Structures are given as structure tokens and as C-alpha cells.
Amino acid sequence: MLFNSLDFAIFLPIVFLLYWFLVSKKLVYQNGLVVLASYVFYGWWDWRFLSLILFSTIIDFTIGKKLKTESNPTIRKILLSASILINIGFLGFFKYFNFFVDNFVTAFRFLGSEIQPNTLNIILPVGISFYTFQTLSYTIDVYKRKLEPTQDFLAFAAFVSFFPQLVAGPIERASNLLPQFLMHRKFEYAKAVDGMRQILWGLFKKIVIADNCAEFANEIFNNSSDYSGSSLFVGSLFFAFQIYGDFSGYSDIAIGTARLFGFNLKQNFAFPYFSRDIAEFWRRWHISLSTWFRDYLYIPLGGSKGGIWMKIRNTFIIFIVSGFWHGANWTFIVWGVLNALYFLPLLLTNTNRSNLVVVAQGKYFPSLKDVMKMFVTFMLTVLAWVFFRAENMGHAIQILTEIFSGSFFEAPDFHDGSKAIKLIALLILFMVIEWIGRENKYALENIYKLKLPIRWVIYFILVFALFYLTGMADLDQEFIYFQF
Structure with a gap:
């Protein structure tokens, strides 16, 4: 169901x-x-x-x-x-x-x-x-x-x-x-209302963000040989938002539904695309799985207590196993290896725990340094997602080869350019909302502090978007992680 x-x-x-x-x-x-x-x-x-x-x-x-x-x-x-x-x-x-x-x-x-x-x-x-x-x-x-x-x-x-x-x-x-x-x-009335609010935000992320991104990501990845490097890169960006909106949206709905019945589930996503390095990204992405591997695999293997080679070995083991957990395909294993390589410099320089607090905590805007760090981390993540989404290794290599070719500098081309532009504008608005709420457990958690008329206007807009913007995507699309 x-x-x-x-x-x-x-x-x-x-x-x-x-x-x-x-x-x-x-x-x-x-x-x-x-x-x-x-x-x-x-x-x-x-x-x-x-x-x-x-x-x-x-x-x-x-x-x-x-x-x-x-x-x-x-x-x-x-x-x-x-x-x-x-x-x-x-x-x-x-x-x-x-x-x-x-x-x-x-x-x-x-x-x-x-x-x-x-x-x-x-x-x-x-x-x-x-x-x-x-x-x-x-x-x-x-x-x-x-x-x-x-x-x-x-x-x-x-x-x-x-x-x-x-x-x-x-x-x-x-x-x-x-x-x-x-x-x-x-x-508890307050807990139930908060649960409904989180369910609404989760449905928005799934139906409005993920499913509409899926329309373009699927078209581009399924017909990758027909697209330029720039179009493939934008398609990879769409997939990055698809998988985030899809999976974190599911988690929001799950957590919100549990609260309706009086249960408190652990936070599973903590705004990972605002991470300043890969270590922070993995502390914020699929938290329940990352901490599971940390506690039941990484630490029993010796964690970071041994020598440098043990640290490297354990890092690669945990990322490779994490990749294999996601699916029976070499692309997932390579995705895990790539993330391990991203993580390795932080481990070797002992800077993997440098960013433990929310970026720009208590501020409206991040510093230029933080912006650059978030940008680099996000780009590395997007490139890794290519392996996650590709059908096989040959498909992933073909896409990345085209992205890093001269066609990257051509204007992107889509089957429906106006719809793509609207979706990009929607994604920018979505990230602004996420940024504003990044210090909470989910973006709309503190909306109850706003005046009642303003709250209801926001709720109306979200519900309207669920019905109106659903027309851009197919109904009842399965969640990506159902296949894992």
C-alpha cells in the first residue's frame, strides 16, 4: 500500500x-x-x-x-x-x-x-x-x-x-x-497535529518534488544517448532532488503517521544537501542506516581506533556494504567505493568531524566559504548519484563521459522546456523553504509559531500544489526505496 x-x-x-x-x-x-x-x-x-x-x-x-x-x-x-x-x-x-x-x-x-x-x-x-x-x-x-x-x-x-x-x-x-x-x-492533540503537518510536507516532497523530477530524470537517463552533456548533468540534478524528495518524503510521512498513533520515530534526514563535506552528508542522509552500519559493523571492526590502514579498510568496508545493501548491481558497489574515496581525505586529515552543527546556525545567510563547501559537496554527491541511477556500469560511464565532454557547454535540451524551467523554479523555492527550516527536524516544524491565518494560507498552498502539480507527474508512483 x-x-x-x-x-x-x-x-x-x-x-x-x-x-x-x-x-x-x-x-x-x-x-x-x-x-x-x-x-x-x-x-x-x-x-x-x-x-x-x-x-x-x-x-x-x-x-x-x-x-x-x-x-x-x-x-x-x-x-x-x-x-x-x-x-x-x-x-x-x-x-x-x-x-x-x-x-x-x-x-x-x-x-x-x-x-x-x-x-x-x-x-x-x-x-x-x-x-x-x-x-x-x-x-x-x-x-x-x-x-x-x-x-x-x-x-x-x-x-x-x-x-x-x-x-x-x-x-x-x-x-x-x-x-x-x-x-x-x-x-495528544499537539502531537497529532504535528504529525499531520509532517505528513503534509512529506507528501509535498514526494508528489510535487520527487515525482515531477522523476519525469525528467527518467526521460533523460532512459534515453541518455540522445542528450548532450549539459542535459545529462541537469538530468542528474533532477535525480538528486528526486531521490531526496522521494526518500525523505517517505520518512516524513512515516514519522508523521507514527505520531498520530502516539509514537516517536527517529529523524532519518537532516537537510543533507546543506552539508559542507561528505562526512557531514552521511551524518544527515538516511541517518538510521548510517548509524546502523556505524554501530553494528564499523565499530565492531575496530572503527577509527586502529592504525591508518585499519581506518582505511573499515571505511571502505562500510561504504561498500552500504552500496551492496542498496541493490544487487555493481553500480551500487561503485557508488559506495566512490563515497569512500570522497570520505578518505577527511579521515586521513582527521577533519571528518569538523562540521557537527547546522550550517550558519542562527543566521539567515551562510558565509561564502560555507557556500563553496556546500556546492562542492553537492556536486560530488550528484556525480555519485549517476552510478546509483544508471542501469549498469557501461551506462554510468557513458553518461559521465558525455557530461565531461565539450557538449557540457551546450544549452540543455528537454522534451518540454517550459515545464523544466517551471520545475527548476519550484526546486529553488523548495530549497529556500528547507533552508529556512534547516535547524528543525523537518522544514515546517515551527510553522505553528506563525499566526493562524498565515498558517492556513501555507497549508492551503501545499494542498493545492498536491492536486494541481500532480498533473505534471503520474499518480501513485512507487517510492524509490521500495526496490531496496
Whole structure:
């Protein structure tokens, strides 16, 4: 079920009313409804894969309980290994089976042997990368005795399947979200209103920004040989805003929806395109995944405590794994390597934590130095996005070769130039709004401080844009990260 669909527009109010008017008096009823609603939400796409979520839930709940009572270090390691192998095994099979088979065939062909393997027509379960990491964090934290395992299966099932963030995050830690399922929730008007406001802003980012950018990005990338370097570069810019509006928009809707039901989810995006270096960008982009890899991969590998070669090794490992997490394609791995190369100078000069506060904090305008830093960081990110969007390595190289050719200095050409100009103007306005709200958790968070008539004018404009500017794009476009 898509957030930007009529189905969800009907589903959400029904669940909201049942939650607060029918089952609000007892915790077990609240959690039961959350589980039921979450399974309906996920099963709307393909009910067969509900068995995967249920199986992961049972396995990790059982292992968590066993880890609490087991004191033998060897058995505890076996239990943890079982959880990791089962969860990663499912993820690896559905997401990477054919990738490894295809590369196995390519390797043999390179050596002069031709083999005919059996490949499978595997459907990738939506959200498997997200809920797999979420349940893994639970068993790892229980194993490390950082978290007490729950004895409430219903609460744990609700934590694993919570529908707002089930299919595309944020990837919640059990230490933050699970305790919220163990306490009775009471309706808070201010929290619900804030949730609706964040949902509205998320829908704007998805429908108005991302989907309209997708129209041009898809046209240019799908027909890249027909376009000049300048057009390909502008198409890459459109994709940069598409993926940001799409994914951060999903996170905003997820966080806002959770607040309607009394839950607080972690911030997943913190205005990453205002970053002054790549290290800051990765502290602000897909925060839940970046911190997951930091805590469960980078630090266990030794982090930055070892020698210089260990630091370099760990940096490349975490970025390559992050790239591979996004998809079974060499383009994602190269995207990860490229970001590691961007990050390396900061690591070697020990300046990777230079920009920990919001740019131009407390000021209206940034300094010229900050502007230059943001510009360079954004351009590096846009070039890396080419690999993320390209169909394969040859496609990415062809696009970048053309961008860095003489045709970069030609005037960009689009199938609908006037619409492209309007979209560029809209993106500039969007970034101005984001800049004004950059010190908040989302751009419109502090709009409640404005006078009521002004607030309602802004709300009206946003709602009007959702309907009027939807005409520039196709309705019910899936979110990009559904494929990951």
C-alpha cells in the first residue's frame, strides 16, 4: 500500500478511528490493532510474504528470550549466529541470489568456460532490507546485554511490523521503539497535529518534488544517448532532488503517521544537501542506516581506533556494504567505493568531524566559504548519484563521459522546456523553504509559531500544489526505496 494512494487515504483514517475510539483503553488491544493493521498494510502488496515477517518475528523473539537466560558464552554465540544467518540468509536469497549466479557465469566465461546455470524468477519482498536490519539490531543488542528482551510477543510483533516505517524505514532500534509498545498510549492533540503537518510536507516532497523530477530524470537517463552533456548533468540534478524528495518524503510521512498513533520515530534526514563535506552528508542522509552500519559493523571492526590502514579498510568496508545493501548491481558497489574515496581525505586529515552543527546556525545567510563547501559537496554527491541511477556500469560511464565532454557547454535540451524551467523554479523555492527550516527536524516544524491565518494560507498552498502539480507527474508512483 502506497502512502500516496487512495487506498492509504482510506486505510489511515479507519485505523486511526479504531485505534483511539475502539481499542484505546487497553494496551494489548492497541498493540493487537497495530499488528493487524500492519499486516493488512503489507499484505496489500503481496500477502504471501507476510510469512517472512512472521517467521523473523518468531525466530528473533525466541532467540531473544533464550539469550536472557543463557549464560554459556558458546551457546550465546550460537544463538546470535543463528539469528544473523537466518535473517541475512533470507535477505541474501531474495536480493542477491541471481546477482551471484550471473557473476559466477561471467567469471567462468572470462576463463573460457561456458556454463548454463539455473536462475530463479525471484520477487524481492518489499522492505525486507529494512525490517531485517531492525530485527537484527534487537538480537545483537540483547546478546551484548544492552537491551532486556521483551516477554510480550504481541508488542514485539508490533515493533517488527509497525506499518508506518515497515517497508522503507526509518530503521528503528528496539531500544527506542520497542519500549513505546510496552506502555499505554494516550491521545495528544499537539502531537497529532504535528504529525499531520509532517505528513503534509512529506507528501509535498514526494508528489510535487520527487515525482515531477522523476519525469525528467527518467526521460533523460532512459534515453541518455540522445542528450548532450549539459542535459545529462541537469538530468542528474533532477535525480538528486528526486531521490531526496522521494526518500525523505517517505520518512516524513512515516514519522508523521507514527505520531498520530502516539509514537516517536527517529529523524532519518537532516537537510543533507546543506552539508559542507561528505562526512557531514552521511551524518544527515538516511541517518538510521548510517548509524546502523556505524554501530553494528564499523565499530565492531575496530572503527577509527586502529592504525591508518585499519581506518582505511573499515571505511571502505562500510561504504561498500552500504552500496551492496542498496541493490544487487555493481553500480551500487561503485557508488559506495566512490563515497569512500570522497570520505578518505577527511579521515586521513582527521577533519571528518569538523562540521557537527547546522550550517550558519542562527543566521539567515551562510558565509561564502560555507557556500563553496556546500556546492562542492553537492556536486560530488550528484556525480555519485549517476552510478546509483544508471542501469549498469557501461551506462554510468557513458553518461559521465558525455557530461565531461565539450557538449557540457551546450544549452540543455528537454522534451518540454517550459515545464523544466517551471520545475527548476519550484526546486529553488523548495530549497529556500528547507533552508529556512534547516535547524528543525523537518522544514515546517515551527510553522505553528506563525499566526493562524498565515498558517492556513501555507497549508492551503501545499494542498493545492498536491492536486494541481500532480498533473505534471503520474499518480501513485512507487517510492524509490521500495526496490531496496
